[in-house]
Amino acid sequence: MREGGDCCDMRGMLGFLILFLLSKKPMHGQELAGEIAIRKGEKKLSPGTIYPALKGLKELGFIVEERDGKTIVYSLTDRGEKALKLAKRKFIKTFFGIFPE
């Protein structure tokens, strides 16, 4: 784990984005990949991208998984909430001025 130009200590910008999306609504992997695809205007992330990212966040203790039939729903832990809050603050400070007023 780095600190990086990416975003704090959560596996870079992808981890940050995932954590943010999960904070709004717990989702399973494919659902998450779909949401990211829409936001980025690209095709869905490959399994080789999304699952390792989720695994990393889980190992950091930022998310937990809960089996729900065929899928696994991921949601933030308290640690994850806290890390996201910090990362958000930094993100906003770093990119201040980019969003239109």
Add this chain to the structure above:
Amino acid sequence: MREGGDCCDMRGMLGFLILFLLSKKPMHGQELAGEIAIRKGEKKLSPGTIYPALKGLKELGFIVEERDGKTIVYSLTDRGEKALKLAKRKFIKTFFGIFPE
């Protein structure tokens, strides 16, 4: 060059940030590193980070350099302006909701 979770085709988030900062004011490398350090609340990027990033942007035709005594001042080209505009749009769409309303 990829398309990436980073930001479009400008060497990732760092390139994006650099381009954004240069669009507000032409700067030389160390000045840029200082500005980024303030925004991120970290120490200045190492030379091994900032100069390759600038070199990459130059090779993409997004910035030009002009020697000014001891320093080299970088500024955006028209291509750079255009690329930044596109990247900003994508950035805003991708991270919509992260900035407080």
Add this chain to the structure above:
DNA sequence: ATAGAGATATTGGGTATCCGATATATATAA
């Protein structure tokens, strides 16, 4: 029970990002 579909997971490989260390260049001070 078997087949199919969809979700999850891993592997291998290529590129990007970034740092620390080192090297080079340029301007200023002594």
Add this chain to the structure above:
DNA sequence: TTATATATATCGGATACCCAATATCTCTAT
């Protein structure tokens, strides 16, 4: 001129990002 400080640049290595391919697992339909 020589020394010093600052800016610029490159190198080696570690991690992150991402994809394509492959494998496993779970539910549903037949």
